[in-house]
Amino acid sequence: MSWIAPPIHIELQIGGAIRDSIELRIGGAIRDKGKSIMKVVITGGGGFLGSMLCEALLKHGELTAPSGNRQRIESIVLLDALFPSLPLDPRVTRQVCEISDREAVFDAVGTDADVAIFHLASMVSGECELRFEDALRVNLDGGRNVFDAARAAARTTDELPRVIFASSIACFGGDVIADSFSDSSKQLPRTTYGMTKTICELMINDYSRKRFFDGRSARLPTVIVRPGKPNAAASSWASGMFREPLAGIDCPLPIRRDQRHPMTGYRTVIDSFIALHELPETLLGGDRAVGLPAHQVTPGLAEQVLAQVAVERGLKIGKIVDAYDDRIQGIVNGWATAIDGSRAIKLGLPQPPSVQEIVHQYLEDFGSVT
Numbered sequence: 001m002s003w004i005a006p007p008i009h010i011e012l013q014i015g016g017a018i019r020d021s022i023e024l025r026i027g028g029a030i031r032d033k034g035k036s037i038m039k040v041v042i043t044g045g046g047g048f049l050g051s052m053l054c055e056a057l058l059k060h061g062e063l064t065a066p067s068g069n070r071q072r073i074e075s076i077v078l079l080d081a082l083f084p085s086l087p088l089d090p091r092v093t094r095q096v097c098e099i100s101d102r103e104a105v106f107d108a109v110g111t112d113a114d115v116a117i118f119h120l121a122s123m124v125s126g127e128c129e130l131r132f133e134d135a136l137r138v139n140l141d142g143g144r145n146v147f148d149a150a151r152a153a154a155r156t157t158d159e160l161p162r163v164i165f166a167s168s169i170a171c172f173g174g175d176v177i178a179d180s181f182s183d184s185s186k187q188l189p190r191t192t193y194g195m196t197k198t199i200c201e202l203m204i205n206d207y208s209r210k211r212f213f214d215g216r217s218a219r220l221p222t223v224i225v226r227p228g229k230p231n232a233a234a235s236s237w238a239s240g241m242f243r244e245p246l247a248g249i250d251c252p253l254p255i256r257r258d259q260r261h262p263m264t265g266y267r268t269v270i271d272s273f274i275a276l277h278e279l280p281e282t283l284l285g286g287d288r289a290v291g292l293p294a295h296q297v298t299p300g301l302a303e304q305v306l307a308q309v310a311v312e313r314g315l316k317i318g319k320i321v322d323a324y325d326d327r328i329q330g331i332v333n334g335w336a337t338a339i340d341g342s343r344a345i346k347l348g349l350p351q352p353p354s355v356q357e358i359v360h361q362y363l364e365d366f367g368s369v370t
């Protein structure tokens with residue numbers, strides 16, 4: 001009588017997801033014979049937009065993989081220097097990671113799966129103006145780490161990871177501010193933050209041209225209404241002038257009341273990140289930076305919208321109070337005041353709803369005083 005070995009079942013734990021078949025290593029990344037694992041990496045995943053993107057991707061459930069086929073998202077890895085809230089879903093892993101630590105970024109991105117990367121980790125504009133060396137380390141070196149890790153995760157030049165980079169309209173500026181800036185405007189940033197975003201956009205274009213990865217930059221207007229407390233962004237007042245009055249408190253306004261500024265809503269931005277990821281590469285051409293459409297908002301308009309919303313919802317709101325700050329107004333003077341988002345619209349990216357609707361969305365998502 002001969003002994004028959006029982007069948008062997010091998011389970012491998014990769015990035016939180018379990019795969020159960022034997023793998024082949026091709027061009028640096030591991031794939032199995034039949035199917036491969038889809039892993040999403042969100043840098044800045046503990047932040048405002050990164051954490052909302054994570055939630056949206058969990059609901060979305062799938063993304064286009066490097067193969068061009070849609071695949072179920074098996075795991076989402078959030079990288080951030082800090083995480084304010086607790087984990088919410090077994091598919092999500094939170095890794096405390098300094099983005100300028102090249103080895104940590106390479107480890108997190110890995111070569112073990114079909115990867116999609118959303119690079120959002122960044123110092124904000126006000127901080128970059130005050131801490132130049134740190135701005136280069138975090139926004140430039142950190143960006144390069146992410147881009148090189150994406151390159152290392154590529155299998156072949158036909159199956160490239162998609163990389164979405166959160167850029168900013170701070171790429172625009174100049175001695176004379178044009179009436180409106182479009183995807184064909186020259187980038188003349190007037191802040192260190194804008195300079196780092198511009199360089200990362202150019203790197204995305206070049207890495208994509210070289211077939212290192214398939215990159216796309218979403219050039220974001222200021223995103224309203226950011227919940228929580230004011231931050232160190234020079235545009236912090238843009239959310240504050242809605243958020244604080246809606247919470248029943250007065251908001252100090254560091255800029256002129258007629259200052260025009262391009263703004264959009266956070267729901268639209270999250271939808272745009274995902275839509276930009278999903279766009280066929282053939283539609284994009286060599287310039288991978290797409291300016292998202294924006295409303296031109298002034299504090300005066302914000303006041304009118306707040307008054308309407310207050311009536312509609314029966315809210316007792318705070319006031320926008322003049323607290324002029326030369327430093328902040330000086331930075332804002334070098335920024336774009338209007339954005340022509342027609343290329344994004346042509347590509348099928350979403351447009352923001354009215355400012356009033358954005359405020360209603362904020363109240364639905366984050367609540368207010370009554």
Ligand SMILES: NC(=O)c1ccc[n+]([C@@H]2O[C@H](COP(=O)([O-])OP(=O)(O)OC[C@H]3O[C@@H](n4cnc5c(N)ncnc54)[C@H](O)[C@@H]3O)[C@@H](O)[C@H]2O)c1
Nearest residue numbers: 044046047048049081098099120121122166168220222223
């Ligand atoms: N919110 C906006 O109005 C706006 C406008 C234009 C562009 N953007 C860009 O969108 C992205 C997301 O913005 P957000 O509003 O969610 O900002 P956020 O500040 O809430 O999130 C950025 C995250 O990056 C993390 N981070 C900063 N330095 C880091 C480091 N050294 N290592 C690891 N993580 C680090 C922070 O901890 C933070 O959680 C950023 O790249 C930002 O520049 C935002």
